[in-house]
Amino acid sequence: MLIGVPKEIKIGETRVSMTPSLCRRCVSLGAKVAIEKSAGLSAGFTDAEYRAAGATILPSARKVWAAADLILKVKEPLPAEYGLMREGQAIFTYLHLAAGPELAKVLLKKRILGIAYETVEAADGSFPLLKPMSQIAGRLSIQIGAYRLQSQLGGSGVLLGGIPGTMPGHVVVIGAGNSGAHAVQMAVGMGARVTVLDLDMRKLEALDAEYRGRVVTLMSNPANIEAEVADADLLIGAVLIPAAKAPIVVSRAMVQRMRPGSVIVDIAIDQGGCIETIRPTSHEKPTYQEHGIIHYAVPNMPALVGRTSTMGLTQATELFISVIVEKGIERALAEHKGLAKGVNTRNGKITYDAVAKALGYS
Ligand SMILES: NC(=O)c1ccc[n+]([C@@H]2O[C@H](COP(=O)([O-])OP(=O)(O)OC[C@H]3O[C@@H](n4cnc5c(N)ncnc54)[C@H](O)[C@@H]3O)[C@@H](O)[C@H]2O)c1
Structure with missing residues (x-):
């Protein structure tokens, strides 16, 4: 599996979805990781650190989106990224679709497997990535x-x-x-x-x-x-x-x-x-x-403190990303109920009831 990490483009965003330490873990579990040049800089991580952790550095977001089976992001894809999504690609990020009808349309049209950080659940029903x-x-x-x-x-x-x-x-x-x-x-x-x-x-x-x-x-x-x-x-x-x-x-x-x-x-x-x-x-x-x-x-208030936020976010996502890398996306979703709760869009349909209701799809 190739995990792609694009640089975040939302105004003022400073977080990155993967630290060098998480990158090392993914690579050790058998994944390939492609990181956009300078993606971690505003959170204090250099390309050299990612390279040392086993990542390939790619020069543009276009190249990262084109190469990846799974795109790992922080914020929801923005209009400039809509054209980069590949039909059937998987994206693991905050999606906030209830407040994003345009993005929802794009994810459905491109049949994206959209796994939203904010609806992934822990065993006690809480939201560990939120x-x-x-x-x-x-x-x-x-x-x-x-x-x-x-x-x-x-x-x-x-x-x-x-x-x-x-x-x-x-x-x-x-x-x-x-x-x-x-x-x-x-x-x-x-x-x-x-x-x-x-x-x-x-x-x-x-x-x-x-x-x-x-x-x-x-x-x-x-x-x-x-x-x-x-x-x-x-x-x-x-x-x-x-x-x-x-x-x-x-x-x-x-x-x-x-x-x-x-x-x-x-x-x-x-x-x-x-x-x-x-x-x-x-x-x-x-x-x-x-x-x-x-x-x-x-x-995106946490972008004000990109370093702390990146550490806080990635130490929470690490468990789920490791499961995805170890088992592959399909088996991970089938075996991990909490992760499966994160699926908001799949095969051209909204699969999360509250999101479907908020957007008038149900
Ligand atoms: N702006 C940002 O940068 C940013 C960053 C992180 C989270 N958030 C957002 O902040 C919001 C809160 O997240 P959270 O993790 O604290 O949620 P949470 O589920 O931990 O807490 C929400 C609380 O709201 C209460 N609630 C629901 N309806 C209410 C009402 N009518 N009156 C009073 N309380 C009510 C619930 O009982 C619950 O205790 C979410 O929308 C989340 O996405 C925004």
């Missing part, structure tokens, strides 16, 4: 929010931790999963007042036990959300319904009632976003203002 990036995005959301609150950037001028004798900033986190819980952890570390809302009482109980009253936990319902959002200096959107488009939990009217210069970071933007006023931004222009509120909605 988890590390969510943890990173959650942690980053607070440092980004704290920065954007600064007066010179148009923010309200609130210091999240305050100082003795002043009111600390109020951080409201909607969704207490992987990203939400890590946002809470950072916000507490900075000394903010923190409120977290979720529909899942077990998640709230766990945070309540961990922070012993230091964090307010609230059931996520329209009344609680409305009251908390109106008082938020920094609002974090961190909800997820697996593989589905994110539900809108904060309405435009709620955003209009926030204090001017407050900040929204909608981590869930890769699934469409959970705030009515949100639209995707990029690392080139990460924010915009609407109703006097600063909105940040970059779908």
Whole structure:
């Protein structure tokens, strides 16, 4: 099997889907690996390191896509890559198809075997390939929010931790999963007042036990959300319904009632976003203002910390990639139920129910 690793082309992307150490593992298991020139540089890995690990370095993305049986990527293929896909090729990457109808059409037309990192499951039903990036995005959301609150950037001028004798900033986190819980952890570390809302009482109980009253936990319902959002200096959107488009939990009217210069970071933007006023931004222009509120909605936040993110991602994907190399794709999918859950498209059909429903194919 030949695994192809193209350089990521999404704006500001710095991650790479394979480290030299993972490359060495694949080669030792019998795979060939072709890496696009400089693909790992922004994550701190040189072509020489990949070569030493047994990879062939190819000069262009076109050559990598043309050679590979399995394309290993980080972000979903972008329009510039659509033409490079080969009929029937396998792609293992984040796909986020519920928010990407155009990409879905291309994958179906080219009969791509699309295995999405975000729907691969662990034995306990959790999403092991989503988890590390969510943890990173959650942690980053607070440092980004704290920065954007600064007066010179148009923010309200609130210091999240305050100082003795002043009111600390109020951080409201909607969704207490992987990203939400890590946002809470950072916000507490900075000394903010923190409120977290979720529909899942077990998640709230766990945070309540961990922070012993230091964090307010609230059931996520329209009344609680409305009251908390109106008082938020920094609002974090961190909800997820697996593989589905994110539900809108904060309405435009709620955003209009926030204090001017407050900040929204909608981590869930890769699934469409959970705030009515949100639209995707990029690392080139990460924010915009609407109703006097600063909105940040970059779908690939982990690219801000390419080294940590690459290590976090690849140590999670390694198990699944090793299984694919050892057994071949078909046997790996037949024998590994969790990996098989990652299959979103196959033979011209959408094979994951929530994705099919979100895109109107079922
Ligand atoms: N922007 C980025 O760079 C980036 C990076 C990583 C992950 N993400 C995205 O962040 C989102 C969250 O991922 P996660 O791993 O934290 O998911 P998760 O499954 O761990 O947590 C999601 C939480 O949302 C809760 N939830 C669902 N509906 C809710 C509602 N109406 N109100 C309150 N809570 C609700 C769930 O109960 C769950 O606890 C996903 O869309 C993921 O793809 C974005």
